[in-house]
Amino acid sequence: MEPILELKHIHYAYHTPEGETTALCDISFSVDSGEFIAIVGPSGCGKSTLLSIICGLLEPERGLIKLNGKYLRQSTTNIGYMLQHDHLFEWRTVYNNVLLGLEIQHMLSAKTRAKAHELLELYGLKQFENAKPSELSGGMRQRAALIRTLVLDPDILLLDEPFSALDYQTRLTVGDDIGQILRQAGKTAILVTHDLSEAVSLADRILVLTPRPATIASAIPVTFHLEHDTPMQRRNAPEFKTYFNQIWKELNPYA
């Protein structure tokens, strides 16, 4: 089967008058449909840059990206992107925030509106549809942000440390919550994080990046033999610690 996403020899550098900083160096990997990939690496190594390139916000200096076999520019594959902060607009209701992407992509119709209502109900935000974002808790806000992305029905979801702004307890529940939502919907997802346990509990495969300029140090497939493969179950499984330590070693080869 053809991978849904393919990156080949991606190279990217930031330019300032003071000089050039290579952020990404020869990054190649591919993602299969329905796969959940986590990318971990030291902070500032260019993880977010990589997501921006996949989303088409940044143009790589060298290398190519294919989505469903087509080049990024010609591709019609829909990419969803979830940022670190929810950025719900205070001047819109929760429901209207969810519709933002549909408005921008001229996809507002009775059908998509119904879908927005359906998702809000499914993820327990029905009674907050007409509330202001400030009336929601951190976890609910992040769920609303997820719905804003999901209502566009993306083929691939890019998650840029979407839980890191939450407090620890909310982060665990929301992380598990969203992990399950994505798995049940069979979404292909790429999660960037610096939280190793988050990566192990959610991903099918973990890519470990080196410090800048980032290259892929290793790709670690993650398999748990569990009846119910949920993030919470994974955290309690014996393999969890093994994976955690393995990735920790990859990240700190000299420690």
Added chain:
Amino acid sequence: MLELSTGQQHYLNQQRKHRRIVRVSRLAILLGFLFLWEFTANVGIIDSFIFSSPSRIALCFWEMALDGTIFMHLWVTLYETLVSFLLVTAISILFAVLLWCSLKLSEILDPYLVVLNSLPKSALAPLLIVWLGANHTTIIVAGMSVAIFGSILNLYTAFVGVDSEKLRLIYTLHGTKFHALTKVVLPSSIPAIISNMKVNIGLCLVGVIIGEFLAARNGLGYLIIYSSQVFKMDWLLMSIVLLCIMAMILYSLINLLEKLYYQKV
């Protein structure tokens, strides 16, 4: 009705007392000032020919109200101020949007805007009279000239100060620069636009009065200059009092607008 605890009751009483003291003191200052003015003018401590007096001002207003001339002057100044204010608001939003759209344009024009903003606009008024003639247009342009450059700079600063991550969100949703403008920059800048309007309404009034000083046959500014030349101090002081009231009303109108906006949000 909820039973209030004695602590809460005490707090509320304190608050009420505080507000009452503020209100009464404000009124007392005004009345005291008026009384002192009237009294000293009547007994001859100050020369009422030079300093006028509240009763003479009121009488003067009454006379001018009877033949309707004062309303004409008031209307002219109000009309010129409102037109220049509306034009300043519209043009400065438009210009700030243009500058926001193009980093190049904003960098190119920046020194010009800064120079024009720091220029004392009263220096422009004689020039405007020569170019545009002694008419309402000149005065409206004079009113605009005082406010417009600062307004553009302020709004532009507000526009570029919008959280760049919020803009990034628009781009991750595959939006364009136009979407960034209409969905993020303009809605999030409404508080800045309103506070900018508060400054502008005052500045436009200043500009209009300067314009009327130099090139008008009616309006409060004209009345002030004319009465000082013919030494009609009652007229002059009445005009200043009316100007105070007009400025206050205009400002509170914008305040009302702001309140309405925050109630809606």
